[in-house]
Amino acid sequence: MRLQGRNLEPNMRGDDVKLLQDALRQLDFNISDTQRFFGAETLAAVRKFQREQGIEPADGIVNNKTAERITKMLAVREGPQPNVVSGRILNAEGKGVPDRLVRLFFVKLDEEQQLGSDTTDDHGAYAIKYVLEEDSVNLQVRVFDSTRPKTSEVYQPHTYS
Numbered sequence: 001m002r003l004q005g006r007n008l009e010p011n012m013r014g015d016d017v018k019l020l021q022d023a024l025r026q027l028d029f030n031i032s033d034t035q036r037f038f039g040a041e042t043l044a045a046v047r048k049f050q051r052e053q054g055i056e057p058a059d060g061i062v063n064n065k066t067a068e069r070i071t072k073m074l075a076v077r078e079g080p081q082p083n084v085v086s087g088r089i090l091n092a093e094g095k096g097v098p099d100r101l102v103r104l105f106f107v108k109l110d111e112e113q114q115l116g117s118d119t120t121d122d123h124g125a126y127a128i129k130y131v132l133e134e135d136s137v138n139l140q141v142r143v144f145d146s147t148r149p150k151t152s153e154v155y156q157p158h159t160y161s
Contacts, residue, residue: 001070008062012038020062023070024049027077079131086127089120089143096124101144104128106137115139 001023004016018036024045025031033039043060050058053069062070075081085104089097103117115130120143128141 001067001074003062003064003067008038010038010040010043010060017042020046020070023074027070027073082129082131084127084129085139085141086125087141089124089126096120096122098122098124100124100126102126102128103142103144104130105140105142106132107140108138112140 001019004014006012006016008017008020013036015036017038020038021031021033021035021042024042027049029045029049031041031045033041046062046066047058047060049070050056050060050066053073055066055069089100089102091097098120100120101117102120104115106113106115115132116128118126118128120126
């Protein structure tokens, strides 16, 4: 949640107050105040949030510190955001190679885990979304002939760290 040029406090009105109320509801706070109005229930929810998060003073005023903590808690609740590995597979003449199966693997010592796959488009482009909670990762992109994905690796794997 980003403040829109002002701290939020009781008796204020506006779209930014509605954003605050929506964020607090997503964090399971019950607010029945009129939307876009910072009333008694919004104040109680903000104070409770501040106390739970150890934000001092727990005065119910939403400043940058409180807004940033709300954003952080929403991100934790939503879970990790996906990463994307993308690229193009080109032949020796520099033209895109279509219909190739591209797989992304996480490699760790003697084990590996497939994180996702995609098939190249007419221009040889692919994009694979994945979520991995490791800080340091060793990824391999492998390209296969899509008609024989288990046996026919057509390009050398590339390792990214």
